[in-house]
Amino acid sequence: MRVGVLALQGTFIEHIDILRQLGTEAPPVRLPRELDTLDGLIIPGGESTTMLRLMDSFGLVQPIKNMARNGLPIWGTCAGMILLVKDVSNYEMETLELMNAKVRRNAFGSQVDSFEVDLEIPVVGEEPFHAVFIRAPVIEEARPSVEILSRLPDGTIVAIRQDRLLACAFHPEFTDDLRFHDYFLNMVRQELSHDPRNEVLRGSRLGS
Ligand code: GLN
Numbered sequence: 419m420r421v422g423v424l425a426l427q428g429t430f431i432e433h434i435d436i437l438r439q440l441g442t443e444a445p446p447v448r449l450p451r452e453l454d455t456l457d458g459l460i461i462p463g464g465e466s467t468t469m470l471r472l473m474d475s476f477g478l479v480q481p482i483k484n485m486a487r488n489g490l491p492i493w494g495t496c497a498g499m500i501l502l503v504k505d506v507s508n509y510e511m512e513t514l515e516l517m518n519a520k521v522r523r524n525a526f527g528s529q530v531d532s533f534e535v536d537l538e539i540p541v542v543g544e545e546p547f548h549a550v551f552i553r554a555p556v557i558e559e560a561r562p563s564v565e566i567l568s569r570l571p572d573g574t575i576v577a578i579r580q581d582r583l584l585a586c587a588f589h590p591e592f593t594d595d596l597r598f599h600d601y602f603l604n605m606v607r608q609e610l611s612h613d614p615r616n617e618v619l620r621g622s623r624l625g626s
Contacts, residue, residue: 421458421606422447426472428464428497432591436599450481458491458606461498463552463589466523467511469497479514486516491582491609493602499585500555507558517580518561521587525556525574537588539568539577542597549576549588556587582609 423433425446437444437460447453459482461469473479486492494502501513505520526533531553536546547568557575560566568577568586577586582605590598 419443419457419603419606419610420445420455421460421603422452422456423460423462424448424469424473424478424498426476427469429462429495429589429591430460432589433460433462433495433599436591436596437603440596440599440603442603447478448476450477453478453481453485456485456490457610458493458602459485460602461492461494461501462591463496463498466497466500466513470501470512473501483514483516486514486583489582489609491584491602491606492516493584493586493605495586495589495591496552496554499557499587502583502585503557505559517578517583517585518563519557519578519580519585520559521555522558523555524553525587526551526554535570537568537570537576539598541567541579542601547590547595547597548593549586549590550592551576551588554587557585 420443421437422445423430425448434444500521503517503519503521504515507520507522509523534550537549539547557578560575560578564578564580566575567579569575584602
């Protein structure tokens with residue numbers, strides 16, 4: 419299984435480390451041709467507008483959109499989440515427009531711009547998940563096709579899934595808890611096992 423990590427900016431080294439600990443090949447991705455043989459992709463945390471600008475210069479925006487539409491599992495953490503959703507409520511910016519949700523950037527303001535909290539995330543298990551939020555966005559609106567995976571104690575949505583797309587407002591790559599990465603790898607595994615033609619499918623994702 420090969421899960422690429424977009425390596426233009428941000429927390430890609432941390433993601434790569436964890437994927438390798440979990441025994442997954444984790445190539446850094448900077449060029450469109452490096453998307454070619456992937457079974458999944460992670461868009462890390464960082465600065466979403468900078469990352470988008472770099473994705474644009476490296477010619478990655480359209481290929482990633484095409485691959486997502488053809489079923490490639492993608493997970494965005496923090497800035498990566500902002501790039502996955504259709505709408506950003508408080509900032510004029512483009513995104514990949516793949517998930518039916520609206521986010522608010524830097525939603526906690528400068529007073530509490532970073533914090534850690536134990537979250538209930540039933541899909542990763544009963545034990546609370548220690549989550550690190552850094553200048554984090556929140557999900558303001560999750561439309562019906564989107565499953566809510568976790569909320570802060572006040573009800574704010576902080577993790578969602580839409581079919582093969584996964585997004586969270588915090589940074590599982592900054593903790594030793596590997597369960598969220600494991601959850602994404604299971605999504606990737608499931609996608610691979612669903613289609614007996616996955617070799618063909620993989621090859622065709624870039625082209626269409
Ligand atoms: N505030 C950043 C943004 O809007 C996201 C921060 C992060 O990824 N930790 O892009």
